[in-house]
Amino acid sequence: MSATDELLAERDDREEATESSDGGGRLSGVRSRLRSPFSLRAFLVALLLSVVASAAVGLVPFLPGSVATVAGVFVGAFALGLVRAKRAYLETALAGTAVVTVAALTQFFLVSVVGNVGIPVAAAGAGAGLLAALLGHYFGRDLRAGLTRDL
Numbered sequence: 066m067s068a069t070d071e072l073l074a075e076r077d078d079r080e081e082a083t084e085s086s087d088g089g090g091r092l093s094g095v096r097s098r099l100r101s102p103f104s105l106r107a108f109l110v111a112l113l114l115s116v117v118a119s120a121a122v123g124l125v126p127f128l129p130g131s132v133a134t135v136a137g138v139f140v141g142a143f144a145l146g147l148v149r150a151k152r153a154y155l156e157t158a159l160a161g162t163a164v165v166t167v168a169a170l171t172q173f174f175l176v177s178v179v180g181n182v183g184i185p186v187a188a189a190g191a192g193a194g195l196l197a198a199l200l201g202h203y204f205g206r207d208l209r210a211g212l213t214r215d216l
Contacts, residue, residue, distance in 0.1 A: 107145075107153040111160035114141035115198070119164060134168040135193050139201040146205020154202055161198025166190040 119137025123130060138161040145157060169190030170177055177183035 103155055104153065107149070107151075108156040108160055110149075111142065111145050111153060111157045111198075112163065114145050115160050115164040117141065118144065119168065130172050131169060131190075131193075134165055134172075135197045138164055138194055139197040142198040142201030143205040143208075146202040146207075147209050148205075152206070154199060157198045157202040158195050161194040161201075162191045163194070165194025165197070169193075 115138045118141035119134045122128070122137035122140060123133040125133060128136075142157045142161055145153060166187050167190075169186050170183065173186050177186050
């Protein structure tokens, strides 16, 4: 047996051991990619960060409440993107959308109910929250990548 044959035999043995340990063989990589992209833990962390950051930014004087809420969602999503190694765009987007939508409906409750403009107010809040959360998470991940990259 030549050296090349021995190396090929060793490689085949390693591949068989890897396939048997994965339990799925060739489809194990596909199965891992098809798992649910949603993480409840990441959503709850994103929701908590968005609420806390919105409350903190709301303490800034002379800043309207709706602007403070959107800015707080951006800050919370930025912080999550900065500290979390894995992507959480879906969770952050849902959390930001929920926070800003609820805040918009409560801040403009009387106008929403009496003026029959609840759906447009909710839609505007949802759009602003979605955009702020996605941009915040993107820029946080971008900064994290820049800080952790080798020079």
